[in-house]
Amino acid sequence: MGNLIVRRVTQMLLIMLTVSLLLFAIFDSDQFREKAAVAELGGFGVATLSADDYHEWLEKKGLNEPFLARYGRWLESVLHGDMGQSIEKDIAVSVLLKESLTNTGILAFFVFLIMIPVSLTLGVLAGMNTGSPLDRVISIVAVLTTSIPQIATAVLLTVILALGLGWVPTKSAMADGWSFRGLPLLTLLLYDIGYLVRMTRAAMTEVMASQYIRTAVLKGLPYRRVILRHALRNALIVPVTLIFLELNGLLSQVVVVEVFFQYAGFGRMLFDAANFGDLQVLQAATLVAVCVAVGSQLLSDAAYVFLNPRVRFT
Amino acid sequence: MNSRVVILLALIWFPLTAYVMFRSALGALANYLLLPAIPSVIVLYVLALRSWRESWVAIVGVSLVSFWLLMAVAAPYLPLVDPNKPLVPFLAPGGVRHGILFLLGSDMRGRDVLSRTVWGCQRVLVWGITATSVAYAVGAGCGLIAGYLGGWWDEFVSFASNVLLSFPVMVLFILVLNLLGQSGFNIIIAVTCSSAPVIMRIVRGLALDAKSRDYIQAAQTRGEHPLWIMLVELLPNVRGPIIVDASLRLGYTTVAITTLTFLGLGLQPPDPDWGLMIKEAATAALLWKYSYMMIVPALSVSSLILGFNLIADGLREMSLRD
Numbered sequence: 001m002g003n004l005i006v007r008r009v010t011q012m013l014l015i016m017l018t019v020s021l022l023l024f025a026i027f028d029s030d031q032f033r034e035k036a037a038v039a040e041l042g043g044f045g046v047a048t049l050s051a052d053d054y055h056e057w058l059e060k061k062g063l064n065e066p067f068l069a070r071y072g073r074w075l076e077s078v079l080h081g082d083m084g085q086s087i088e089k090d091i092a093v094s095v096l097l098k099e100s101l102t103n104t105g106i107l108a109f110f111v112f113l114i115m116i117p118v119s120l121t122l123g124v125l126a127g128m129n130t131g132s133p134l135d136r137v138i139s140i141v142a143v144l145t146t147s148i149p150q151i152a153t154a155v156l157l158t159v160i161l162a163l164g165l166g167w168v169p170t171k172s173a174m175a176d177g178w179s180f181r182g183l184p185l186l187t188l189l190l191y192d193i194g195y196l197v198r199m200t201r202a203a204m205t206e207v208m209a210s211q212y213i214r215t216a217v218l219k220g221l222p223y224r225r226v227i228l229r230h231a232l233r234n235a236l237i238v239p240v241t242l243i244f245l246e247l248n249g250l251l252s253q254v255v256v257v258e259v260f261f262q263y264a265g266f267g268r269m270l271f272d273a274a275n276f277g278d279l280q281v282l283q284a285a286t287l288v289a290v291c292v293a294v295g296s297q298l299l300s301d302a303a304y305v306f307l308n309p310r311v312r313f314t
Numbered sequence: 315m316n317s318r319v320v321i322l323l324a325l326i327w328f329p330l331t332a333y334v335m336f337r338s339a340l341g342a343l344a345n346y347l348l349l350p351a352i353p354s355v356i357v358l359y360v361l362a363l364r365s366w367r368e369s370w371v372a373i374v375g376v377s378l379v380s381f382w383l384l385m386a387v388a389a390p391y392l393p394l395v396d397p398n399k400p401l402v403p404f405l406a407p408g409g410v411r412h413g414i415l416f417l418l419g420s421d422m423r424g425r426d427v428l429s430r431t432v433w434g435c436q437r438v439l440v441w442g443i444t445a446t447s448v449a450y451a452v453g454a455g456c457g458l459i460a461g462y463l464g465g466w467w468d469e470f471v472s473f474a475s476n477v478l479l480s481f482p483v484m485v486l487f488i489l490v491l492n493l494l495g496q497s498g499f500n501i502i503i504a505v506t507c508s509s510a511p512v513i514m515r516i517v518r519g520l521a522l523d524a525k526s527r528d529y530i531q532a533a534q535t536r537g538e539h540p541l542w543i544m545l546v547e548l549l550p551n552v553r554g555p556i557i558v559d560a561s562l563r564l565g566y567t568t569v570a571i572t573t574l575t576f577l578g579l580g581l582q583p584p585d586p587d588w589g590l591m592i593k594e595a596a597t598a599a600l601l602w603k604y605s606y607m608m609i610v611p612a613l614s615v616s617s618l619i620l621g622f623n624l625i626a627d628g629l630r631e632m633s634l635r636d
Contacts (some may be wrong), residue, residue: 018477147387151576156609268489271488
């Protein structure tokens with residue numbers, strides 16, 4: 001078991017190194033460098049940026065050094081927590097990152113807090129009795145909520161809850177207090193709960209059809225005990241690993257939701273930075289996103305190893 | 315999937331793609347290009363109804379998808395006004411002006427919402443299906459190589475796909491589209507980058523499993539070329555799970571394309587597109603009175619994706635039954 005984890009960690013470090021090299025190479029391409037030069041030398045520089053000016057700028061920034069030397073220096077400063085300066089907002093990237101990550105973190109915390117108990121319970125209830133009326137209802141609702149893309153969920157919720165009933169403000173930027181988190185949170189929840197319910201139901205159905213459950217029922221164990229002691233332990237392995245992977249999915253989902261509701265979080269910061277050409281911010285945000293994604297994959301693998309005795313003892 | 319279905323799909327997809335991507339180059343021919351596709355959609359729908367009648371889930375799904383497919387191929391022949399022409403702004407659904415009935419109302423620039431929805435469907439479907447197909451060609455190719463050839467090929471392909479998978483999808487989209495510029499063809503590249511690694515994993519697993527089967531060993535003993543074995547012996551025999559995943563993936567790609575247009579990263583205005591319609595309405599007409607402008611495209615995209623998801627569910631259910 002320890003061996004497997006060690007192997008995964010090395011693999012993860014290798015991937016992170018490749019990704020950082022890749023990212024550096026992308027942002028080092030002429031296209032992006034020119035964008036950065038234009039952004040830094042001011043809006044009017046767009047038309048007048050001559051080749052000489054550009055080379056002078058490169059020289060000044062120390063961008064004419066060999067690729068690997070610059071990569072090494074960049075990596076070193078990133079590891080020291082220095083991610084550069086935002087051109088658009090003129091503050092350190094790390095400050096900007098901290099602020100937006102906190103906002104998104106609050107959102108993510110409540111998503112997980114509500115999603116995990118609700119969807120595991122519903123999924124198990126549906127999978128316990130495949131084909132029962134309860135299963136039908138849960139399955140249909142789950143298919144509907146996962147089929148509606150978040151952009152459409154956001155629209156429908158805005159129209160019903162904000163425009164129609166007037167319970168919450170339409171845009172998060174327009175209000176303070178707690179009501180402004182309502183719509184983004186609900187949008188994220190509807191999709192994620194549906195997805196996790198479907199996965200839990202599938203896992204539970206598979207377990208309920210297996211031989212050992214039939215044996216347990218036939219030898220006269222109380223039904224409660226069969227479910228709680230025998231079925232759940234195996235059925236929840238996959239959903240629990242998926243919960244960790246949801247962290248990865250959430251990073252994509254927040255971009256759409258935060259842009260739609262103008263919520264000042266990580267996704268919106270990343271999107272704005274990409275649109276504005278604020279490269280330092282974009283680079284740092286991408287790096288953080290990849291770190292979280294890879295970390296969540298690692299956690300998910302670790303959970304799988306830990307929960308599944310068939311893997312643990314081999 | 316038999317040859318009849320493949321021919322019908324080709325009859326729909328090639329004209330549709332040519333019509334959307336290269337309309338200006340086609341000239342007068344464009345007016346007649348989509349005519350044969352209309353009966354093809356209907357025949358395909360009837361075939362699907364006949365072979366999937368045991369699963370009502372799949373029937374509902376294929377009905378939804380066929381409806382939008384029919385709308386896409388029939389758009390030029392339906393009595394619709396020009397989707398980009400400003401006529402009467404802010405007209406509520408059902409209103410009549412200048413002798414034209416605006417069944418779903420008009421948007422803030424006076425364009426017919428119904429017409430924009432139908433034409434938008436054409437763009438979404440064409441780019442969605444094309445992007446998914448390209449992702450499949452790349453992903454399945456890599457998966458076959460990794461699974462069947464194994465060794466260093468496997469190491470290399472798996473590592474590359476792990477690197478791509480470590481990016482959250484939307485972050486990857488934003489990076490690729492900012493690096494390459496914003497256009498339909500670059501959406502194909504972005505979707506391929508995000509989907510191909512997942513497809514590769516699925517196909518690799520299937521290939522690993524099939525490699526030790528008798529029919530592959532027999533083919534190897536006959537001395538057939540590895541390429542022939544991979545494409546002619548192996549791939550058709552593992553098509554079941556692949557078709558289910560392809561149906562799901564069509565849904566994901568549709569979501570991606572709509573979302574990217576909403577974010578202003580994908581297909582460019584002024585041609586209609588569901589994501590664009592939502593974006594424009596959400597910025598310019600955020601009032602209860604005008605909410606139809608957002609609800610129509612939102613429900614359209616949801617129903618199309620629901621269709622793809624239900625087809626996948628139905629197929630999976632049917633494959634488990636036999």
